[in-house]
Amino acid sequence: MADGPSNTVFDIFLSMESGPTGPSAATSQAWLESRSRALGPLIHGRFTAPDDRWTRSLKDAKGDSVCSVLCAVEEDISQGVSSSASGFLSWSALSCHQRATVLLKWASALGQYGPCVAEVSDLSPASCPPASLVRLAQYYSSWAQLRDTLLPHWSPLGVVEVVVSDDCPLYFLMLKVLPALAMGNSVLVVPGLSTAPSALLLAQLFTEAGLPAGALNVLTGNVVSLGAAVACNPTVRSDGAELCRAAAGVSVSMSCSTRAVCPFIVFESADVDSAVDGAIEAAFEKRKEVQWVLYVQESVMDSVVARLRLRMAGLQCEALRDEAEHSLVEAAVLGAQQQGATLIQAGGPPATGLQYPPTVLCGVAPSSPCVSCPTPGPLLPLLAFRSHAEGVTLGNHSPHGHAASIWTEDLTLALEAAKSGHKDSGSCTDGGQEGLYQFLQPSSSPSPPRSSPASLDYNQFGSQFVGGKSCKSQSGGSVVVQAPDGASVLAYCPDGGRKDVRNAVEAASKVQPGWMKKAPSARAQSLYSLAKGLEAKRQEMAASISAQTGLSLDEADQEVELSVGRLTDWAARCTQVQGGAPAVPQAGSALSLPEALGVVGVILPDNKPLLSLVTLLGAAVAMGNAVVMVLQASDLPAGLVNIISGARDQLTVALANHNVIKAGCQYLQHTAPFKTLWLHGQGSGDQGSFWAPASPALLEETWQQATQWKSIWIPTA
Template sequence: MEYGAVVTSSTATAQAWLDHHSRSLGLFIDGKFVCPADRQVRSLTDSKGGNVCSIVCAVEGDISQCASSAVIGFKAWSGLTCSQRAKVLLRLGSVLGQHGTCVSELCEVCEASCSPSNLVRLLQYYSSWAQLRDTLIANWTPLGVVAVVVSDDCSLYSLALKVLPALAMGNSVIVVPGQSTAPPALLLAQLFMAAGLPAGALNVLTGSDMSLGAKVAHNPTVFLLSLRVGAVDGVIEAAFKKKKEVHWVLYVQESVLDSVVARLRLRMVGMKCVGLLSAADRVLVDAAVQQAQQQGAVLIQSCTAPPSGAQYPPTVLCRCAPASPCVVSPSPGPLLPVLTFRSNTEAVILGNHSPHGQAASIWTEDLTLALETAKSLSVGSVWVNSCSLSDPCLPVSGHKDSGTCTDGGQEGLYQFLHPSSSSPLPRSSPLSMEYTKFGTEASPAIIPDESNLARWSYQQFVGGKACKADSGCSLAVQPPGGGGVLAYCSDGGRKDIRNAVEAAIKVQPGWMKKSPSARAQTVYSLAKGLEAQRLDIAASINIQTGLSVDEAQTEVELSITRLNDWAAYCDKVQGGTLPVPQSGSALSIPEALGVVGIVLPDRNPLLSMVTLLGAAIATGNAVVMVPSQKYPLPTLAFIQVLQSSDLPAGLVNVISGNRDQLTVALANHSVIKAIWYWGSAEGCQYLQYTCINPLKKLYLSCQKDKEGRDWTQSHPTLLEEMWRNAVQWKSVWIPTA
């Protein structure tokens, strides 16, 4: 069957809305449009070079005004009952129905296509969560003011997928949209006000580039959340028909390659050029195509490329090399690289070779093979014999460089909440620091004298064995009051971290594939091992921290209980099936992150260690732990428990030494997927600055004397918060019709 004739749509309503604003859109602050006269403006053009409108570029004063309005808006919005917030969101659905034509047309004009029906579905879904927040998500509190920053290639739907759950949970929102999304975002804010949203609860700031988002993030009242940005028929629809937030790579089994390429050629006949964001993007596309051809790719185009301009024809690059830049780091534009494979295993290896992991589409007649492949792929969404289906009930985590947060479903709501039992970390101004010098200070020298020649020496733990640091050096551990030497511990470094990660990566895939009940039994055995060693471990706590013997024994008992809790938790939360409006089945699956680096807290050194360790291994991760530099002995004494346990060798590794130096080593290791850090403000900022290439999931806490988390608490949100930081989510959609 051939595609029908293209129907030319009218955009009269959207043009009238733009004319009403004199085609000059201002900022949206405190419930109304604000058009400062002395601001720089940015022109928005369509793919043919025609003028759409101009957009005001916000400055520091606008950010401060917006933040103040958002604080007031948060108080008013969060002060409403859950039912009242739900009614506002439902009312917006009605308002959107009345003005859906304007929204749809404006998205089309701005090339940020989004169906009003999809927005209405989002509103229906999140209004119900607003209604049930205190019932189904008890003991969690909204963060406050949330900033949602999106890139130029983000659709209005993806923007709404962040804004609506934040509002549903009771936060106020500052939106910093991309260039093409700015007009629809401003229109949506206007409709929100018509639905009864309090002034200041939703604000929109526009600017010349993404640096505006960074400036908003620096405001101390703001919590930042940033968005990154038949088989052949499905491929054509995904790769060329829609505005792309996902750059696709097509993997085809060699036995059917000729047939697939022939069908691609047929379906591409008559397809017109696709508009790019700018002429500069055209240069990048031309360079990517030329480089792919030089590496042996075969070029297939729907029509001849124009000599210049911000347009390019739909293009297939057949038989690309796996390491080709158009595969690993795709350029903007309608390019579809095609690679071949022989076996399913090879297909998974090639798919996981990419540094990105947002979504995958699997086309096969073998459902068992499809599910096995879906589970093996490191991506956030998998569609079976379908493509680009979406629904807000499905949780989706970006994998690898595609992001670290979870959107959609109940799981996606927790990024806008914090446990009621603890306060969120206060925002502070960025520290002035030289990142290249962080962690470069040498460890203090040990000068031998009569008082420290004979002291107990603790080793580190790598690959299931106690061992010395690669450097052969040691650090002196001081008693609670300072002065003198209590013991010595290994002074680990980059090579030790590398050895520990190599041991962890070998065993983690097998540990992750174990059944939850098998992991539970192993964690139970670890608790029994701690119980058998409780007197020795209590003595190490007593000697190291200065706690009384009774207090030290109490911490050991709490630690045994905490490990038993994690063992029981292993098979209790495992995702499930979700109701979706379309026919078919949808699965949500929590998965392990991989290798997690943990820099341990000073407070409650044993209890905090087993709490974090239990969260990581119970969910299928491997661990590289750095003990508290101030109180390392309880963790080092715990190595005896690890040696006698039946944990796989290499699953848990302990590297002692200078905290800052080891933090740098963890941050710069490409295999480590997440870092949990308790330490200085400089360390937190260093990790935020460094862990972006490759992207790591961060769980940070700036610890201060006599402050921070009370690890002895048994509040139900404690385990839940740790568990949610230890997993990433995958959704699998299997249509039946």
């Protein structure tokens, strides 16, 4: 001991040296050798490796080939979908307890084969420790056990497709697969190239844990083309921006992970030492699931920079995926320096040409490419801000944000900053009970028919074609609303256009923040008043519905009665659904808060005109949203609720292209895949039966579509 280094605890704390490296990759290499280093699709519990398949080579950070991944073809897709359909019948027929048991057995298998899973996971650019997957499996096994008890009015969707990009973390993949399985769905996974080995190994462990054959299939190949081909199969429900465009017209939900640029904000009231340690851990020591940008208040900037220099001195260089990524990182650093940035770099020299030292880019501008669209690699841009409001504004600079890290000892400031952040991070919710609904459908209401994507030229879509050329639409004309028999004219309605949409969205944007801040009881009272007013005009409204739709007076009166009840339901929900405090795996507390989306665009169907209107309108307004609706006619004033009449396709294009609209068609899905989108009532056939049943599941589904959830974790020592 006397001859060893004399580092004190304080010295070790300042250096924060990394621990020893992990074990060798012997077990993963043995697993790859057992597959002859050729990984093919896993269909119906068995690996397939036909000799005539095209392959893609997976390489490690040194450029050496690790294995080859076979690319599935149409025949494999057909077999995978067929297997998933039969697997769903077997898996969904099991009891909740039996499904929970399988998930727990899989968690045990992860513990048994942990070294192999960890080594194979390291092939991915954002690997995942087996312990995190074990906790995730245990969590969703509890939901599998309690599904029928806590979600009694819901049933699984059927076959769910999960598509992840080449650089998507394994944890994000399992954050889709596990809840889908827990709810009784079968899952068809299309992983990225680097995630394919891990996905295949985990699927093999599921088979050994007793998962029925076909309940989990893995198809390997090109993510976009393969994912779109599977998504367009009418048997499959999909969960991907290029995939959304390739499969426009099919219901696809998307989570943004690796494209996300997330703020790490350090206020002057923060514990600077802890904040710097957290920033280094998030940006360099952990496998990066997102790209971080460090924002520091000016009054503590010098202190943060000094501590960064001390902490980074002992960091090791990080391996990059290939020469192309290395060139991108070097170009980003050079560009930042040319714009005036200074560097803080780790001291260790690169071991190979594909390694790069962790680097902090100090003094970059918010408009710099390394901030707005940072390259992969160990780079952390550092920006200064003056006031609290400026820090939050800079933190909201990126269009796609997956999370945020806020450092302050002032709890009020922390909560206010957390509530202000909202970006386009995807069209679905992951985690918690709220994340389960994307894999469920109401049991008591009929499923809408699966539509086939229309053949559209998206380059020409969005403008009128008049006089042999494209031109903008013009407002000022009228459209005729005829009776169902076509023999008489019911009304002349304004023919709305793009300018009308802009005016409506502008009006809604002005009133929505104030409406959202109103007390839930005040919003409830407004809806109760609307229901009372509708009841007072019951006979007049029933006669109007009868004339417009051809229904009998009794049927029209029933629709008015259902509409009054639906508005009352939404009014009651205003004060009853307010989030909660979920359990967290580490020390601290968490808040799960429902928030309004903002300005919501709604395209109404032709049938059930009143009931569909109050169903969608009531849910959106009750949650604090403002609404722009497209339908045949209305004289409601602009403001909180804006209703535009005219040609539906023309107005839908205007809504889809407006950057303020948060939720609303195949065209919207193609042009803005990150927007929240609920496709209902597509295809042919009578959809009136969808709106009529007042089941708890129908109301919950509609409410969820008008809500976004935010989780705020407050860690403690």
